[in-house]
Amino acid sequence: MRTLKYAILGLLSQQPMTGYDIAKEFSTKAFANFWYATHGQIYPEMRKLVDEGLVEYDIVIQGKALEKKLYTITDAGREDFRSWLLQDEDLPQTPKDVFRLRTYFSEFYAKDDFIQLLYEHVKKHQFKRDSLLHTIRTIYPEKPAPMTREHGDYMVLDGAIIREQTYILWLYRCLADYGEDIPEEDLQFTIYTK
Numbered sequence: 001m002r003t004l005k006y007a008i009l010g011l012l013s014q015q016p017m018t019g020y021d022i023a024k025e026f027s028t029k030a031f032a033n034f035w036y037a038t039h040g041q042i043y044p045e046m047r048k049l050v051d052e053g054l055v056e057y058d059i060v061i062q063g064k065a066l067e068k069k070l071y072t073i074t075d076a077g078r079e080d081f082r083s084w085l086l087q088d089e090d091l092p093q094t095p096k097d098v099f100r101l102r103t104y105f106s107e108f109y110a111k112d113d114f115i116q117l118l119y120e121h122v123k124k125h126q127f128k129r130d131s132l133l134h135t136i137r138t139i140y141p142e143k144p145a146p147m148t149r150e151h152g153d154y155m156v157l158d159g160a161i162i163r164e165q166t167y168i169l170w171l172y173r174c175l176a177d178y179g180e181d182i183p184e185e186d187l188q189f190t191i192y193t194k
Contacts, residue, residue, distance in 0.1 A: 008042070009054060115180060166189065
């Protein structure tokens with residue numbers, strides 16, 4: 001399954017884009033929370049999509065002489081994309097998490113070193129969660145209407161916030177196991193409030 005293919009087809013279903021615009025989408029906070037791709041992956045995939053007749057492009061002039069390719073999705077590309085959207089997927093393998101792997105071998109740490117590492121990870125995940133909260137509150141002061149592009153973005157951001165919050169909960173529970181005094185409310189899962 002060429003998932004990158006469908007990510008690109010989805011972006012082009014929203015609007016025509018240049019290769020640069022597509023690459024830029026993969027670096028936005030919304031996209032980066034669940035998928036990423038490099039320029040070295042995107043441009044070869046774009047060539048394949050053109051060769052397969054799923055995408056086409058026009059050369060547009062920007063400024064006096066700069067030529068850019070503006071890509072659009074074809075009817076065949078739109079049909080392929082819609083077919084992919086309706087496919088049911090098996091759950092993917094659990095993503096690799098180096099910190100959890102280290103935690104599995106926590107018996108080899110000095111207790112104080114491991115506790116310090118747990119607190120450092122709490123801070124990192126709190127920072128990421130707070131950054132995501134700021135993003136969702138700034139971009140979407142009100143929850144967008146379902147079946148809109150904005151609602152899809154909102155749902156992904158919401159999921160990323162909950163992911164970070166559950167990771168923090170797990171870290172706090174680990175710290176409590178080591179005798180750290182963690183407030184009871186931090187040991188319970190609560191949905192964040194807007």
